[in-house]
Amino acid sequence: MDMGEPISIILLESALELVPRELWKHPAVLKNARRRGKKPGKTLLDVSLHYHAMRKLKDREKRGRPDIVHISLLNALESPLNKEGYLRIYIHTYPGHIIFVKPETRIPRNYNRFVGLMEQLLIHGKVPPDSDDPLLYVKTMTISDLLEKINKNGIILLREQGEKEKPENIVKYAIENNYAIGIGGFPHGDYSEEIIDMSKAEFSIYNKPLTTWITVSRVIVGAENLFKII
């Protein structure tokens, strides 16, 4: 297999965002923000803290799970595939931001430190905040804009309803067509119509639902096998 190009994984509609304005005055949100000496709008939405506050929030079953991005990034960035330089990972978030991640970024292992880092990133737009060449930065852009920026011809989706295929073959198909590989970064529910409409193909790797970080890991191992890295 041609090892010229890294593969690109995009976590789609990921459940990572600052507490939205409509929840700023909710007691649970205020209490948690105060305890940390922060304004509500400068803290991360987290269902383990804001469960009751999120009761009436639109699409609540898809939001407030930063742990999904955390564990997926720890699986992706520590992989042999990434250490060999053959992985690019992008985080598309529910509110429509794209987080760009340098492959050499060392994501905090501790969840609470990760939360602090993501807050800093979403507030200042980059980390470190004063760097000209940041490890992480955020842009508000569409997935189409992202695909164009990273020179991809389109995106394929990992989805429960997709055609059953081995991860290695999914990666091969993505490379041959110069497609990015999209994986849902949310806990429940399905992709938005917009994303389903734009996808070039849909694949599934297992006959039961899998968590995001397991799917990320299996796709990466597919590429490691294909490239004979491990």
Place this chain on the structure above:
Amino acid sequence: MDMGEPISIILLESALELVPRELWKHPAVLKNARRRGKKPGKTLLDVSLHYHAMRKLKDREKRGRPDIVHISLLNALESPLNKEGYLRIYIHTYPGHIIFVKPETRIPRNYNRFVGLMEQLLIHGKVPPDSDDPLLYVKTMTISDLLEKINKNGIILLREQGEKEKPENIVKYAIENNYAIGIGGFPHGDYSEEIIDMSKAEFSIYNKPLTTWITVSRVIVGAENLFKII
């Protein structure tokens, strides 16, 4: 490949323990325990909170990293291999406890909830504390006792200095000889002499160090390939 028996993974000398007695009076330990309304000896040792307190602690570079067990368990229990019933995972800890994990256990995704659960487990010996058939329970026992209890002929180690081999072949070797597969559950340093002396063979899957959760994941995928699960 014969799919009669699940494979057994043991996380060895894992960096998961309650704060040891010699640190109970350290200001950072007291502060964190008070903030959570707990006694110091009933909180988990965590280098992200207790870095300074751990300065003079024996083997400090191997201790206080419950996140390693957390992420490894999330990767193990959500894997297709486990969903198909072909994985048993045991946590051997630095102080010498063994945690038994029912395959159907749903580990909290949120780190802070995981910490609370592990504290409950190490204090009461099982979770739920009043169950006759708990999801998780702890015994103080040696690795030799564990191997005997689970009817294994011995243990092989994943170790940087081991013989380079594909995960699939390592799993095959373990099955053919009825060995458990040992993976270090600590962030730095090496296994204790005692563990190295008892191991039947040592293997490595990559030419650079890997974090525990990546090694766990690659061994599990090796078994998934071998058993044609994905």
